[in-house]
Amino acid sequence: MKKNYVVGNWKMTASVSEGISLARLIQSGSSSEALDLLGDYNTEYYNHDLVPIVICPPFPVLSEVARLFHDTRFYVGAQDCHYHDKGAFTGDVSPAMLAELGCTWVIVGHSERRRYHSETNQVIGKKAAAALRNGLTPIICIGENQDERRQGRTEAVLIEQIDGIVSELGHESLQKCVIAYEPVWAIGTGNAATSNQAASVHSTVKQHCLTICGEQLPVLYGGSVTPDNARDFVSMADIDGVLVGGASLSSDFLSIAIAAGA
Secondary structure (H helix, E strand, O other): OOOOEEEEEOOOOOOHHHHHHHHHHHHHOOOHHHHHHHOOOOHHHOOOOOOOEEEEOOHHHHHHHHHHHOOOOEEEEEOOOOOOOOOOOOOOOOHHHHHHHOOOEEEEOOHHHHHHHOOOHHHHHHHHHHHHHOOOEEEEEEOOOHHHHHOOOHHHHHHHHHHHHHHHHOHHHHOOOEEEEOOHHHOOOOOOOOHHHHHHHHHHHHHHHHHHHOOOOOEEEEOOOOHHHHHHHHOOOOOOEEEEOHHHHOOHHHHHHHHHHO
16 A cells, blocks of 8 residues: 655744644644544544655744654654755754754745745755755655646656756655655646646656656645545555645645545
8 A cells, every 4th residue: 555645834824823723733633623524533543654744834833833743643844944054044944953843854846935036956956955964854846837837848847857956966865755746837726736637747757756766756746735636636546645735724634634544
């Protein structure tokens, strides 16, 4: 049975108090909201080995969420990191700092980082390498925009992104990473790819990674994931889980996690 990862990206939305409340909801699964949605739900439902569940809150909430999730079946990740362990980089956070807080995962190369911070594939590769150096598993995001999709360039764009990242990360280090395919046109739009569309892209990404590093990497789907479509995604052989944005900020996330483990 394949392993399905479920990753929640809270983005810049949860305040410290909101983040603590949400973490407690996810941890206990026993609030009235969760019970209304899921019935007799509890965290024992999760298979920790087959469904790793990673929560990626904003930086100010990380330490408290890590404390709440300590010795539980949930992992904590960050939404970004710098590619140096320390230095004069005002406003940045290093992977060494994240590891000290209790993080074991980190998202790198999200399309919003590419768009608003002009991150290149090479910068993303350096960040992934720094994460690995500090014991963090990088979730490397790739994806095409709407124009690239209309031009039939999806596969070419993704391969170019992977190759640019690997030019800094290295082929052997890629073996230790997780890839997240997030079509830019689907993020936050409510217009998710179909499971068949995503599976076709995932197959291409997996084959390319196998060719360049000799390993079949886990590839997650992200982009308007909901409780209604999550089961379809994870039922596909080449889709190894989901990276969840907006739906990770409510009890919908619990339902998605259950769908991934069903």
